[in-house]
Amino acid sequence: MSSEDLSLVTQVAVFHNKRAFDKLVMKYQSPIRRFFLGQTLGDTQLSDDLAQDTFIKAYTSIGQFKGLSNFSTWLYRIAYNVFYDYNRVNKLTETIDQPAVARRHSQQGDSGLRMDLADALAILTPSERTCITLQLMEGQPINKIAEVTGMAEGTIKSHLSRGKQKLCNYLKKNGYDRK
Numbered sequence: 001m002s003s004e005d006l007s008l009v010t011q012v013a014v015f016h017n018k019r020a021f022d023k024l025v026m027k028y029q030s031p032i033r034r035f036f037l038g039q040t041l042g043d044t045q046l047s048d049d050l051a052q053d054t055f056i057k058a059y060t061s062i063g064q065f066k067g068l069s070n071f072s073t074w075l076y077r078i079a080y081n082v083f084y085d086y087n088r089v090n091k092l093t094e095t096i097d098q099p100a101v102a103r104r105h106s107q108q109g110d111s112g113l114r115m116d117l118a119d120a121l122a123i124l125t126p127s128e129r130t131c132i133t134l135q136l137m138e139g140q141p142i143n144k145i146a147e148v149t150g151m152a153e154g155t156i157k158s159h160l161s162r163g164k165q166k167l168c169n170y171l172k173k174n175g176y177d178r179k
Contacts (some may be wrong), residue, residue, distance in 0.1 A: 001067060002071075006067065009071055012062050018129060021059055024058075026042055028075055030052065032055075032075065033048065034064060034137055041122050050083060054075065054079045057078050058078050080148050119170075120170045120174075127151070129163070131149070134148060142157065
């Protein structure tokens, strides 16, 4: 963990320094939001709400941070749990008549590569999407993904392999097979 993060976490945990926490939010807000954008298939409002929930939970439980991992890993673990809880509570289900991809196209229109990527992520299982998002979009190594998700490293490698193959096939079928 960076000494700056450790200093800021200590200031928040010991002195309840809100400015120190604001610095942590500024540093990690974009990566956490990107993580949620990948998980929610581009739903910016939901991603913002989930990111806000993540930072509220981080602030209220920062005294429980033991420094055994990087602060960013601990924060991603909270984000992962926030998203898991959101899905459990809302039991996100799709009807056969209108899957999520069709709903998004009708609501937002097609905006090129970003929409294609969201559509490609939609074909992945939630576990594949989480692993792909953390590795390819956030640059997290497999051991950090294991800390965040609680999955075994071998399981993560399997999710990454299957997920990458599905993404590759989907994108090739949709005209991204240019060399």
